[in-house]
Amino acid sequence: MRLRIFTEPQQGASYGTLRRVAKAAEDLGFDAFFRSDHYLKMGSGSGEPGPTDAWATLAALAVETSTIRLGTLVTAATFRLPGPLAITVAQVDEMSGGRVEFGLGTGWYDGEHRAYGIPFPPLKERFDRFEEQLAIITGLWSTPAGQTFSYDGGYYSLTDSPALPKPVQQPKIPVIIGGGGARRTPALAARYADEFNAAFRPATDAAAAFERVRGACAAEGRDPASMIFSTAQVVCCGKDEAELARRAAAIGRELSDLRENGLAGSPAEIVDKIGAYAEAGATTAYLQILDLADLDHLDLLASQVLPQV
Numbered sequence: 001m002r003l004r005i006f007t008e009p010q011q012g013a014s015y016g017t018l019r020r021v022a023k024a025a026e027d028l029g030f031d032a033f034f035r036s037d038h039y040l041k042m043g044s045g046s047g048e049p050g051p052t053d054a055w056a057t058l059a060a061l062a063v064e065t066s067t068i069r070l071g072t073l074v075t076a077a078t079f080r081l082p083g084p085l086a087i088t089v090a091q092v093d094e095m096s097g098g099r100v101e102f103g104l105g106t107g108w109y110d111g112e113h114r115a116y117g118i119p120f121p122p123l124k125e126r127f128d129r130f131e132e133q134l135a136i137i138t139g140l141w142s143t144p145a146g147q148t149f150s151y152d153g154g155y156y157s158l159t160d161s162p163a164l165p166k167p168v169q170q171p172k173i174p175v176i177i178g179g180g181g182a183r184r185t186p187a188l189a190a191r192y193a194d195e196f197n198a199a200f201r202p203a204t205d206a207a208a209a210f211e212r213v214r215g216a217c218a219a220e221g222r223d224p225a226s227m228i229f230s231t232a233q234v235v236c237c238g239k240d241e242a243e244l245a246r247r248a249a250a251i252g253r254e255l256s257d258l259r260e261n262g263l264a265g266s267p268a269e270i271v272d273k274i275g276a277y278a279e280a281g282a283t284t285a286y287l288q289i290l291d292l293a294d295l296d297h298l299d300l301l302a303s304q305v306l307p308q309v
Contacts, residue, residue, distance in 0.1 A: 001278055001309040002031040005298065006073055006232055006286035010038035010112075012047050015057060017292050022061050024295050025068060028302035032069035032101070033061065034286060037076050040112035044252065055088050062096035070096055073197065073232060073286060074103030074178065077129055078118055082136040082156055090141065090167040098168035103176035103197070104137070106130040127184065129155050134175070134192040139163075141172035176230075180209065186216035189227070195284070199232035200261075206231055207280035230284035231277045234262040237270050237300055247297060251290040263287065267304035274309050285309075 005025040009018055022033040037054040041047030058070050070092075075085070093100040106126040107113070113120035121129070132153040143149040143163035151158045167173045178197035179185040186209075189196045196213045198206035206229075214224035236251070236258045238244030244265065248255040258264035263273045263285075274285055287301065 001274060001282070002284040003274075003301070003306055003309060004032035004034055004069075004284060004286045005030050006034045006036075006288045007292060008036045008038070008288065008290060009057070009292075010036060010041050010047065010051050011043075011290065012041065012045060012049065013052065013292050014049050015052055015060065018052065018057055019061065019064060020295065021289070021292050021298070022065060022068065022070075024298050026065050028298055029306060030068065030298075030302065031284075032071060033065075034071045034073045034101075034103075037072045037074060037079065038109060038112055039079075039118075040109065040115050042109070055092060058100070059088075059092045059095055062092050062099070065096075065099075067099075069099045069101055071101035071176070072103045073199070074105040074176065076107035077104060077133045078107035078113065078120060078126060082133040083140070083158060083161065085133070086137040086140040087165065089137075089173060090165045093167040093169060093173050094165065096168075100167075100169070101174045101176060101195075102137075103178070104130070104134065105178065125155075131188060132156050134177075134188060138172055138175060138192055141167055178232075182212060186212045187220070189213050190216035190220040190222055193227070195228035195230055197230045197232060197286070198282075199286075200234075201231070203231075203276040203280045206277060206282065210281040228283060229281045230286065231280075231282045232286035232288060233273075233277075234258065234264075234290065235270065235287040235301065236262065236264040237267060237297065237305065239266070239300065247291065247294065250294065253290075267300065267308075270301070270305050271308045274305075278309075 025033045039051045054072050110120050140163045148160040149163040174194040176195040177189045177193040198209045210229045217224040236247050263270050
């Protein structure tokens, strides 16, 4: 099981804070540092000092780290046009020496769209745009050198694009898709994704989602074994109950809720919970870290959980 650190900077984190967490994650041996792509806080708290842009952050981290993989879980298709986004992500891949992974979703948080003047179409249109963006971005990346790429869609059209720059990773940067849809999401994952993520679901629900994607892969003529399956869960680990309670309080969550709906408990409990997702078919787990000032939490996970999974 690959363990990855997953952060939510919109809740209140400067670039300096994210840099410290990413560097610590790299030094401690975690597989990747991922961040959300949001422009507005959720729930209580001030959200200060304010949002940071996902790809600006990852571009800086690409040159300040050397081994850890970097990515989004997930970039909102509503935020950026597909052609410029393909250029940005390919450039960050080059800056990192080929360590980028690209999560893409429809966009869902209407409040941040209102707050920053971003159009927020109805769900069907967002999903249609999402599908076109997947086709365009992966098409641009995988077009052979010296050839051009054209696309005529309902929302986006490209004519004779040189499809540059090329990412370091060939034939394309790994693409991550998630979501709970029973039909369209699995089909898009089978067509475009290298990884399917079942976020914040019980292991039994994740197993059912994975099975739907396997079925979609078979229908697409793709080997289901070529798909990576992953989960994302909030994590709260403590050496004893007092430390565990302190960490739960620091993120404003009830410990009982975290134990029921996340990865919470002693290191041994966390290992067992991760094991349930491994049995469901996941080979990657994104550990959602909400208190970014608590680097001792990362150290505990690295020393007592990581070696056991």
